[in-house]
Amino acid sequence: MLWMLRQKLTVQAYQTILNSEMNLDTKSAEKLQCTNYLPFLNTTDVHSIIGTQFSTYDIDAEQSDSLHKSIQQFWLWTAWQYRYQQWNFSLTTETSWRSDKQNAYSTIGNECMILAYIGYELNPAWDLIFLGGYEQRHMVEK
């Protein structure tokens, strides 16, 4: 299976890929999260997967006059892997958008991240993994 995915899932603590996940809070904190991972393009040399997530959550604090926010977030993640002999080349992209429901769905921020992984298999027991990329955050002033 995808080497890069193992890397991603290690970040997520070796959890299995969740194709559909729902997390509902039943008390004061209103939060809904739905995550999907699907195989996207798989050939002999190239493997890829696409992930989406939609979440809403409310932040409400009695001790602050202004901190009553209802945030929506959409998250898109793709992963691509190519393996050549003992080398693994992987690329992941992450993009997310946020909006505040209380402000007529105006966009208040978006983020973009691109990460490239280069892994080298020293032997069956050891792998070295170098990763590098860029992160960009953008906020919209009202």
Place this chain on the structure above:
Amino acid sequence: MQPLFGLQARYQPSSRLKLLFGVPVVLAAEWTACENTDIGMEFLYTTESLCYIRQRLSNSVSISAQYHGSLNNSDATYFENSIYHQDNNHQITYNNITFLQHQIFASIDLKLYKDVGFSIGAGYNLRSNMSLYNNTNKVLDGIKSSDNFFINCSLQFVRLQ
């Protein structure tokens, strides 16, 4: 644009032990302690940490108990610079928020057929702390959220080898 770099090493001395260390994952490990029992943990230098124990009852059924801890930080632009507190006609504006959430839950994982699985679980969000900071990074306010139960179900189509 903010550059990101990291270096990881993955070491699997046997089929019963997997280790990953470096940055951003400081240490992640999964150890098959007994024939059907797995113990795992992960610690990231940034935002998340967790540990779990999983018992495989058969080839198609397993149960697990997990702990998650996550630290979230948002600056004021995230909230359109509108985070403030009115106190005796004096308005204080906050510049960032830090939110620490602990979570425990248990789940049952079922393998339906081949690469398709299903899991269902329930958990508890422990009382969490939220801190607000001003320009000098001094904590101006501390907020505790309510604790609450949650349910979780998932359908899994891709299985890791």
